[in-house]
Amino acid sequence: xxxxxxxxxxxxxxxxxxxxxxxxxxxxxxxxxxxxxxxxxxxxxxxxxxxxxxxxxxxxxxxxxxxxxxxxxxxxxxxxxxxxxxxxxxxxxxxxxxxxxxxxxxxxxxxxxxxxxxxxxxxxxxxxxxxxxxxxxxxxxxxxxxxxxxxxxxxxxxxxxxxxxxxxxxxxxxxxxxxxxxxxxxxxxxxxxxxxxxxxxxxxxxxxxxxxxxxxxxxx
Numbered sequence: 398x399x400x401x402x403x404x405x406x407x408x409x410x411x412x413x414x415x416x417x418x419x420x421x422x423x424x425x426x427x428x429x430x431x432x433x434x435x436x437x438x439x440x441x442x443x444x445x446x447x448x449x450x451x452x453x454x455x456x457x458x459x460x461x462x463x464x465x466x467x468x469x470x471x472x473x474x475x476x477x478x479x480x481x482x483x484x485x486x487x488x489x490x491x492x493x494x495x496x497x498x499x500x501x502x503x504x505x506x507x508x509x510x511x512x513x514x515x516x517x518x519x520x521x522x523x524x525x526x527x528x529x530x531x532x533x534x535x536x537x538x539x540x541x542x543x544x545x546x547x548x549x550x551x552x553x554x555x556x557x558x559x560x561x562x563x564x565x566x567x568x569x570x571x572x573x574x575x576x577x578x579x580x581x582x583x584x585x586x587x588x589x590x591x592x593x594x595x596x597x598x599x600x601x602x603x604x605x606x607x608x609x610x611x612x613x614x615x616x617x
Contacts, residue, residue: 399505399506399517399520399521399524400505400506400507401504401505401506401524402503402504402505403503403504403505404504404528405493405494405495405500405504405525405530405533406493406494406500407490407491407492407493407494407530408492408493408494408534409489409490409491409492410488410489410492411486411487411488411562412452412454412486412487412489412546413454413484413485413486413487413561414452414453414454414484414485414486414487414546415452415453415454415455415456415458415459415482415483415484415485415578416450416451416452416453416459416482416483416485416575417453417459417460417462417463417480417481417482417483418480418481418483419479419480419481420479420480420481420580422481423554424481424483424485424554424556424575425450425485425551425552425553425554425573425575426448426449426450426551426552427448427551427552427553428448428551433445434446434447434448436448436449438515438519439451439515440515440518440519440535440538440547441518441519441522441533441547441549442519442522442549443519447549447550447551448550448551449522449547449548449549449550450532450547450548450550450552450573451545451547452485452487452545452546452547452548453537453543453544453545453546454543454544454545454546455540455543455544456482456578457540457543457584457587458537458539458540458543458544458545459482460480460482460583460584460587461537461539461540461543461587461590461591461592462537462539462540462545463478463480463583464539464583464587464588464591465538465539465591465592465593465594468593468594469583469588469591470588471588472585472588475582475583475585475588476582477582478582478583479580479581479582480580480581480582480583481577481579481580482577482578482579482580482581483554483575483576483577483578484561484575484576484578485554485561485573485574485575486561486562486564486573486574486575487546487548487573488566488569489531489532489548490531491529491530491531491532492530492531492532492533492534492546493525493530493532493533493534494534495511495533495534495535496534496535496536496544497536498511498536498600498601498604499604506521508601508604509601509613509617511535511536511538511601512536512537512538512592512598512600512601512617513538513616513617518535521533522547522549525549526549530549531548531549531550532546532547532548532549533546533547533549534546535547536600536601538592538594538598538617539591539592540587540590540591540592541592541598541599541600542600551571552571552572552573553571553572553573554572554573554574554575555572555573555574555575556575556576556577557574557575557576558576559576561574561575561576592617594616595616596616596617597612597616597617598616598617601617602617
C-alpha cells in the first residue's frame, strides 16, 4: 500500500481526450470475448488484472506517449509508426485528482513516482480502485506540462462523426463516444521534446527547484 496521508480530491467533469491506436485497433480496451484481459501492463494497471483506458488531454501528449514507449529518436523510425488519433468525450465522476506534483505531495505520495517507474503507480491504482475511484488525472511522464486521464476498467466505444457531447449515452458507466480526428505519424517536434524513460523529467525537476530542493541523481 502507498504511503497515503490524505485522499485525493474526487472530481467530476467533462473532458475532450485523445487516444492513439494502430489503424487496425479499436479506440478503447475491452474484453471482446477474451477469456482473460490481455492488455499489456502499463502505468496504472498490470497485465491480467483488468484494463485501463489511457487518454491524454492534449493531442501532442498522446503522440508523445507513443514516442516514449517505442523510443523513437529519428524521423526515419517515426515514419514507421502510423497511428489513428481519436478524440474521446469523457463525462465522469469519482476521478482522483493527482494532476500536479503538489497534489501528489499533499496526499503523502512521492511526486517522483508520478513520472517514474510504473510499479509505484500500479500500487496507487490498486488503492484508488479499492476506494471507489473510477480513474485518475496525472502528469504526463512523456511530455512536460501535459496531463493524462486514465479510466479504470473496460470501456466500449461509440464511433460518431460528431456531436460527442450531445449523444444520449445509454450506459455512461461503460460507453464513451469518440470520433476519428486524424491518421498519421508522430510529429517531428516530438522526436526531440519527448521525455524518454532514461531521461530527466524537466517539469518534475523545475517543481523541485521552485521549492529550493535539489533534484535527485538519476531519473526522472
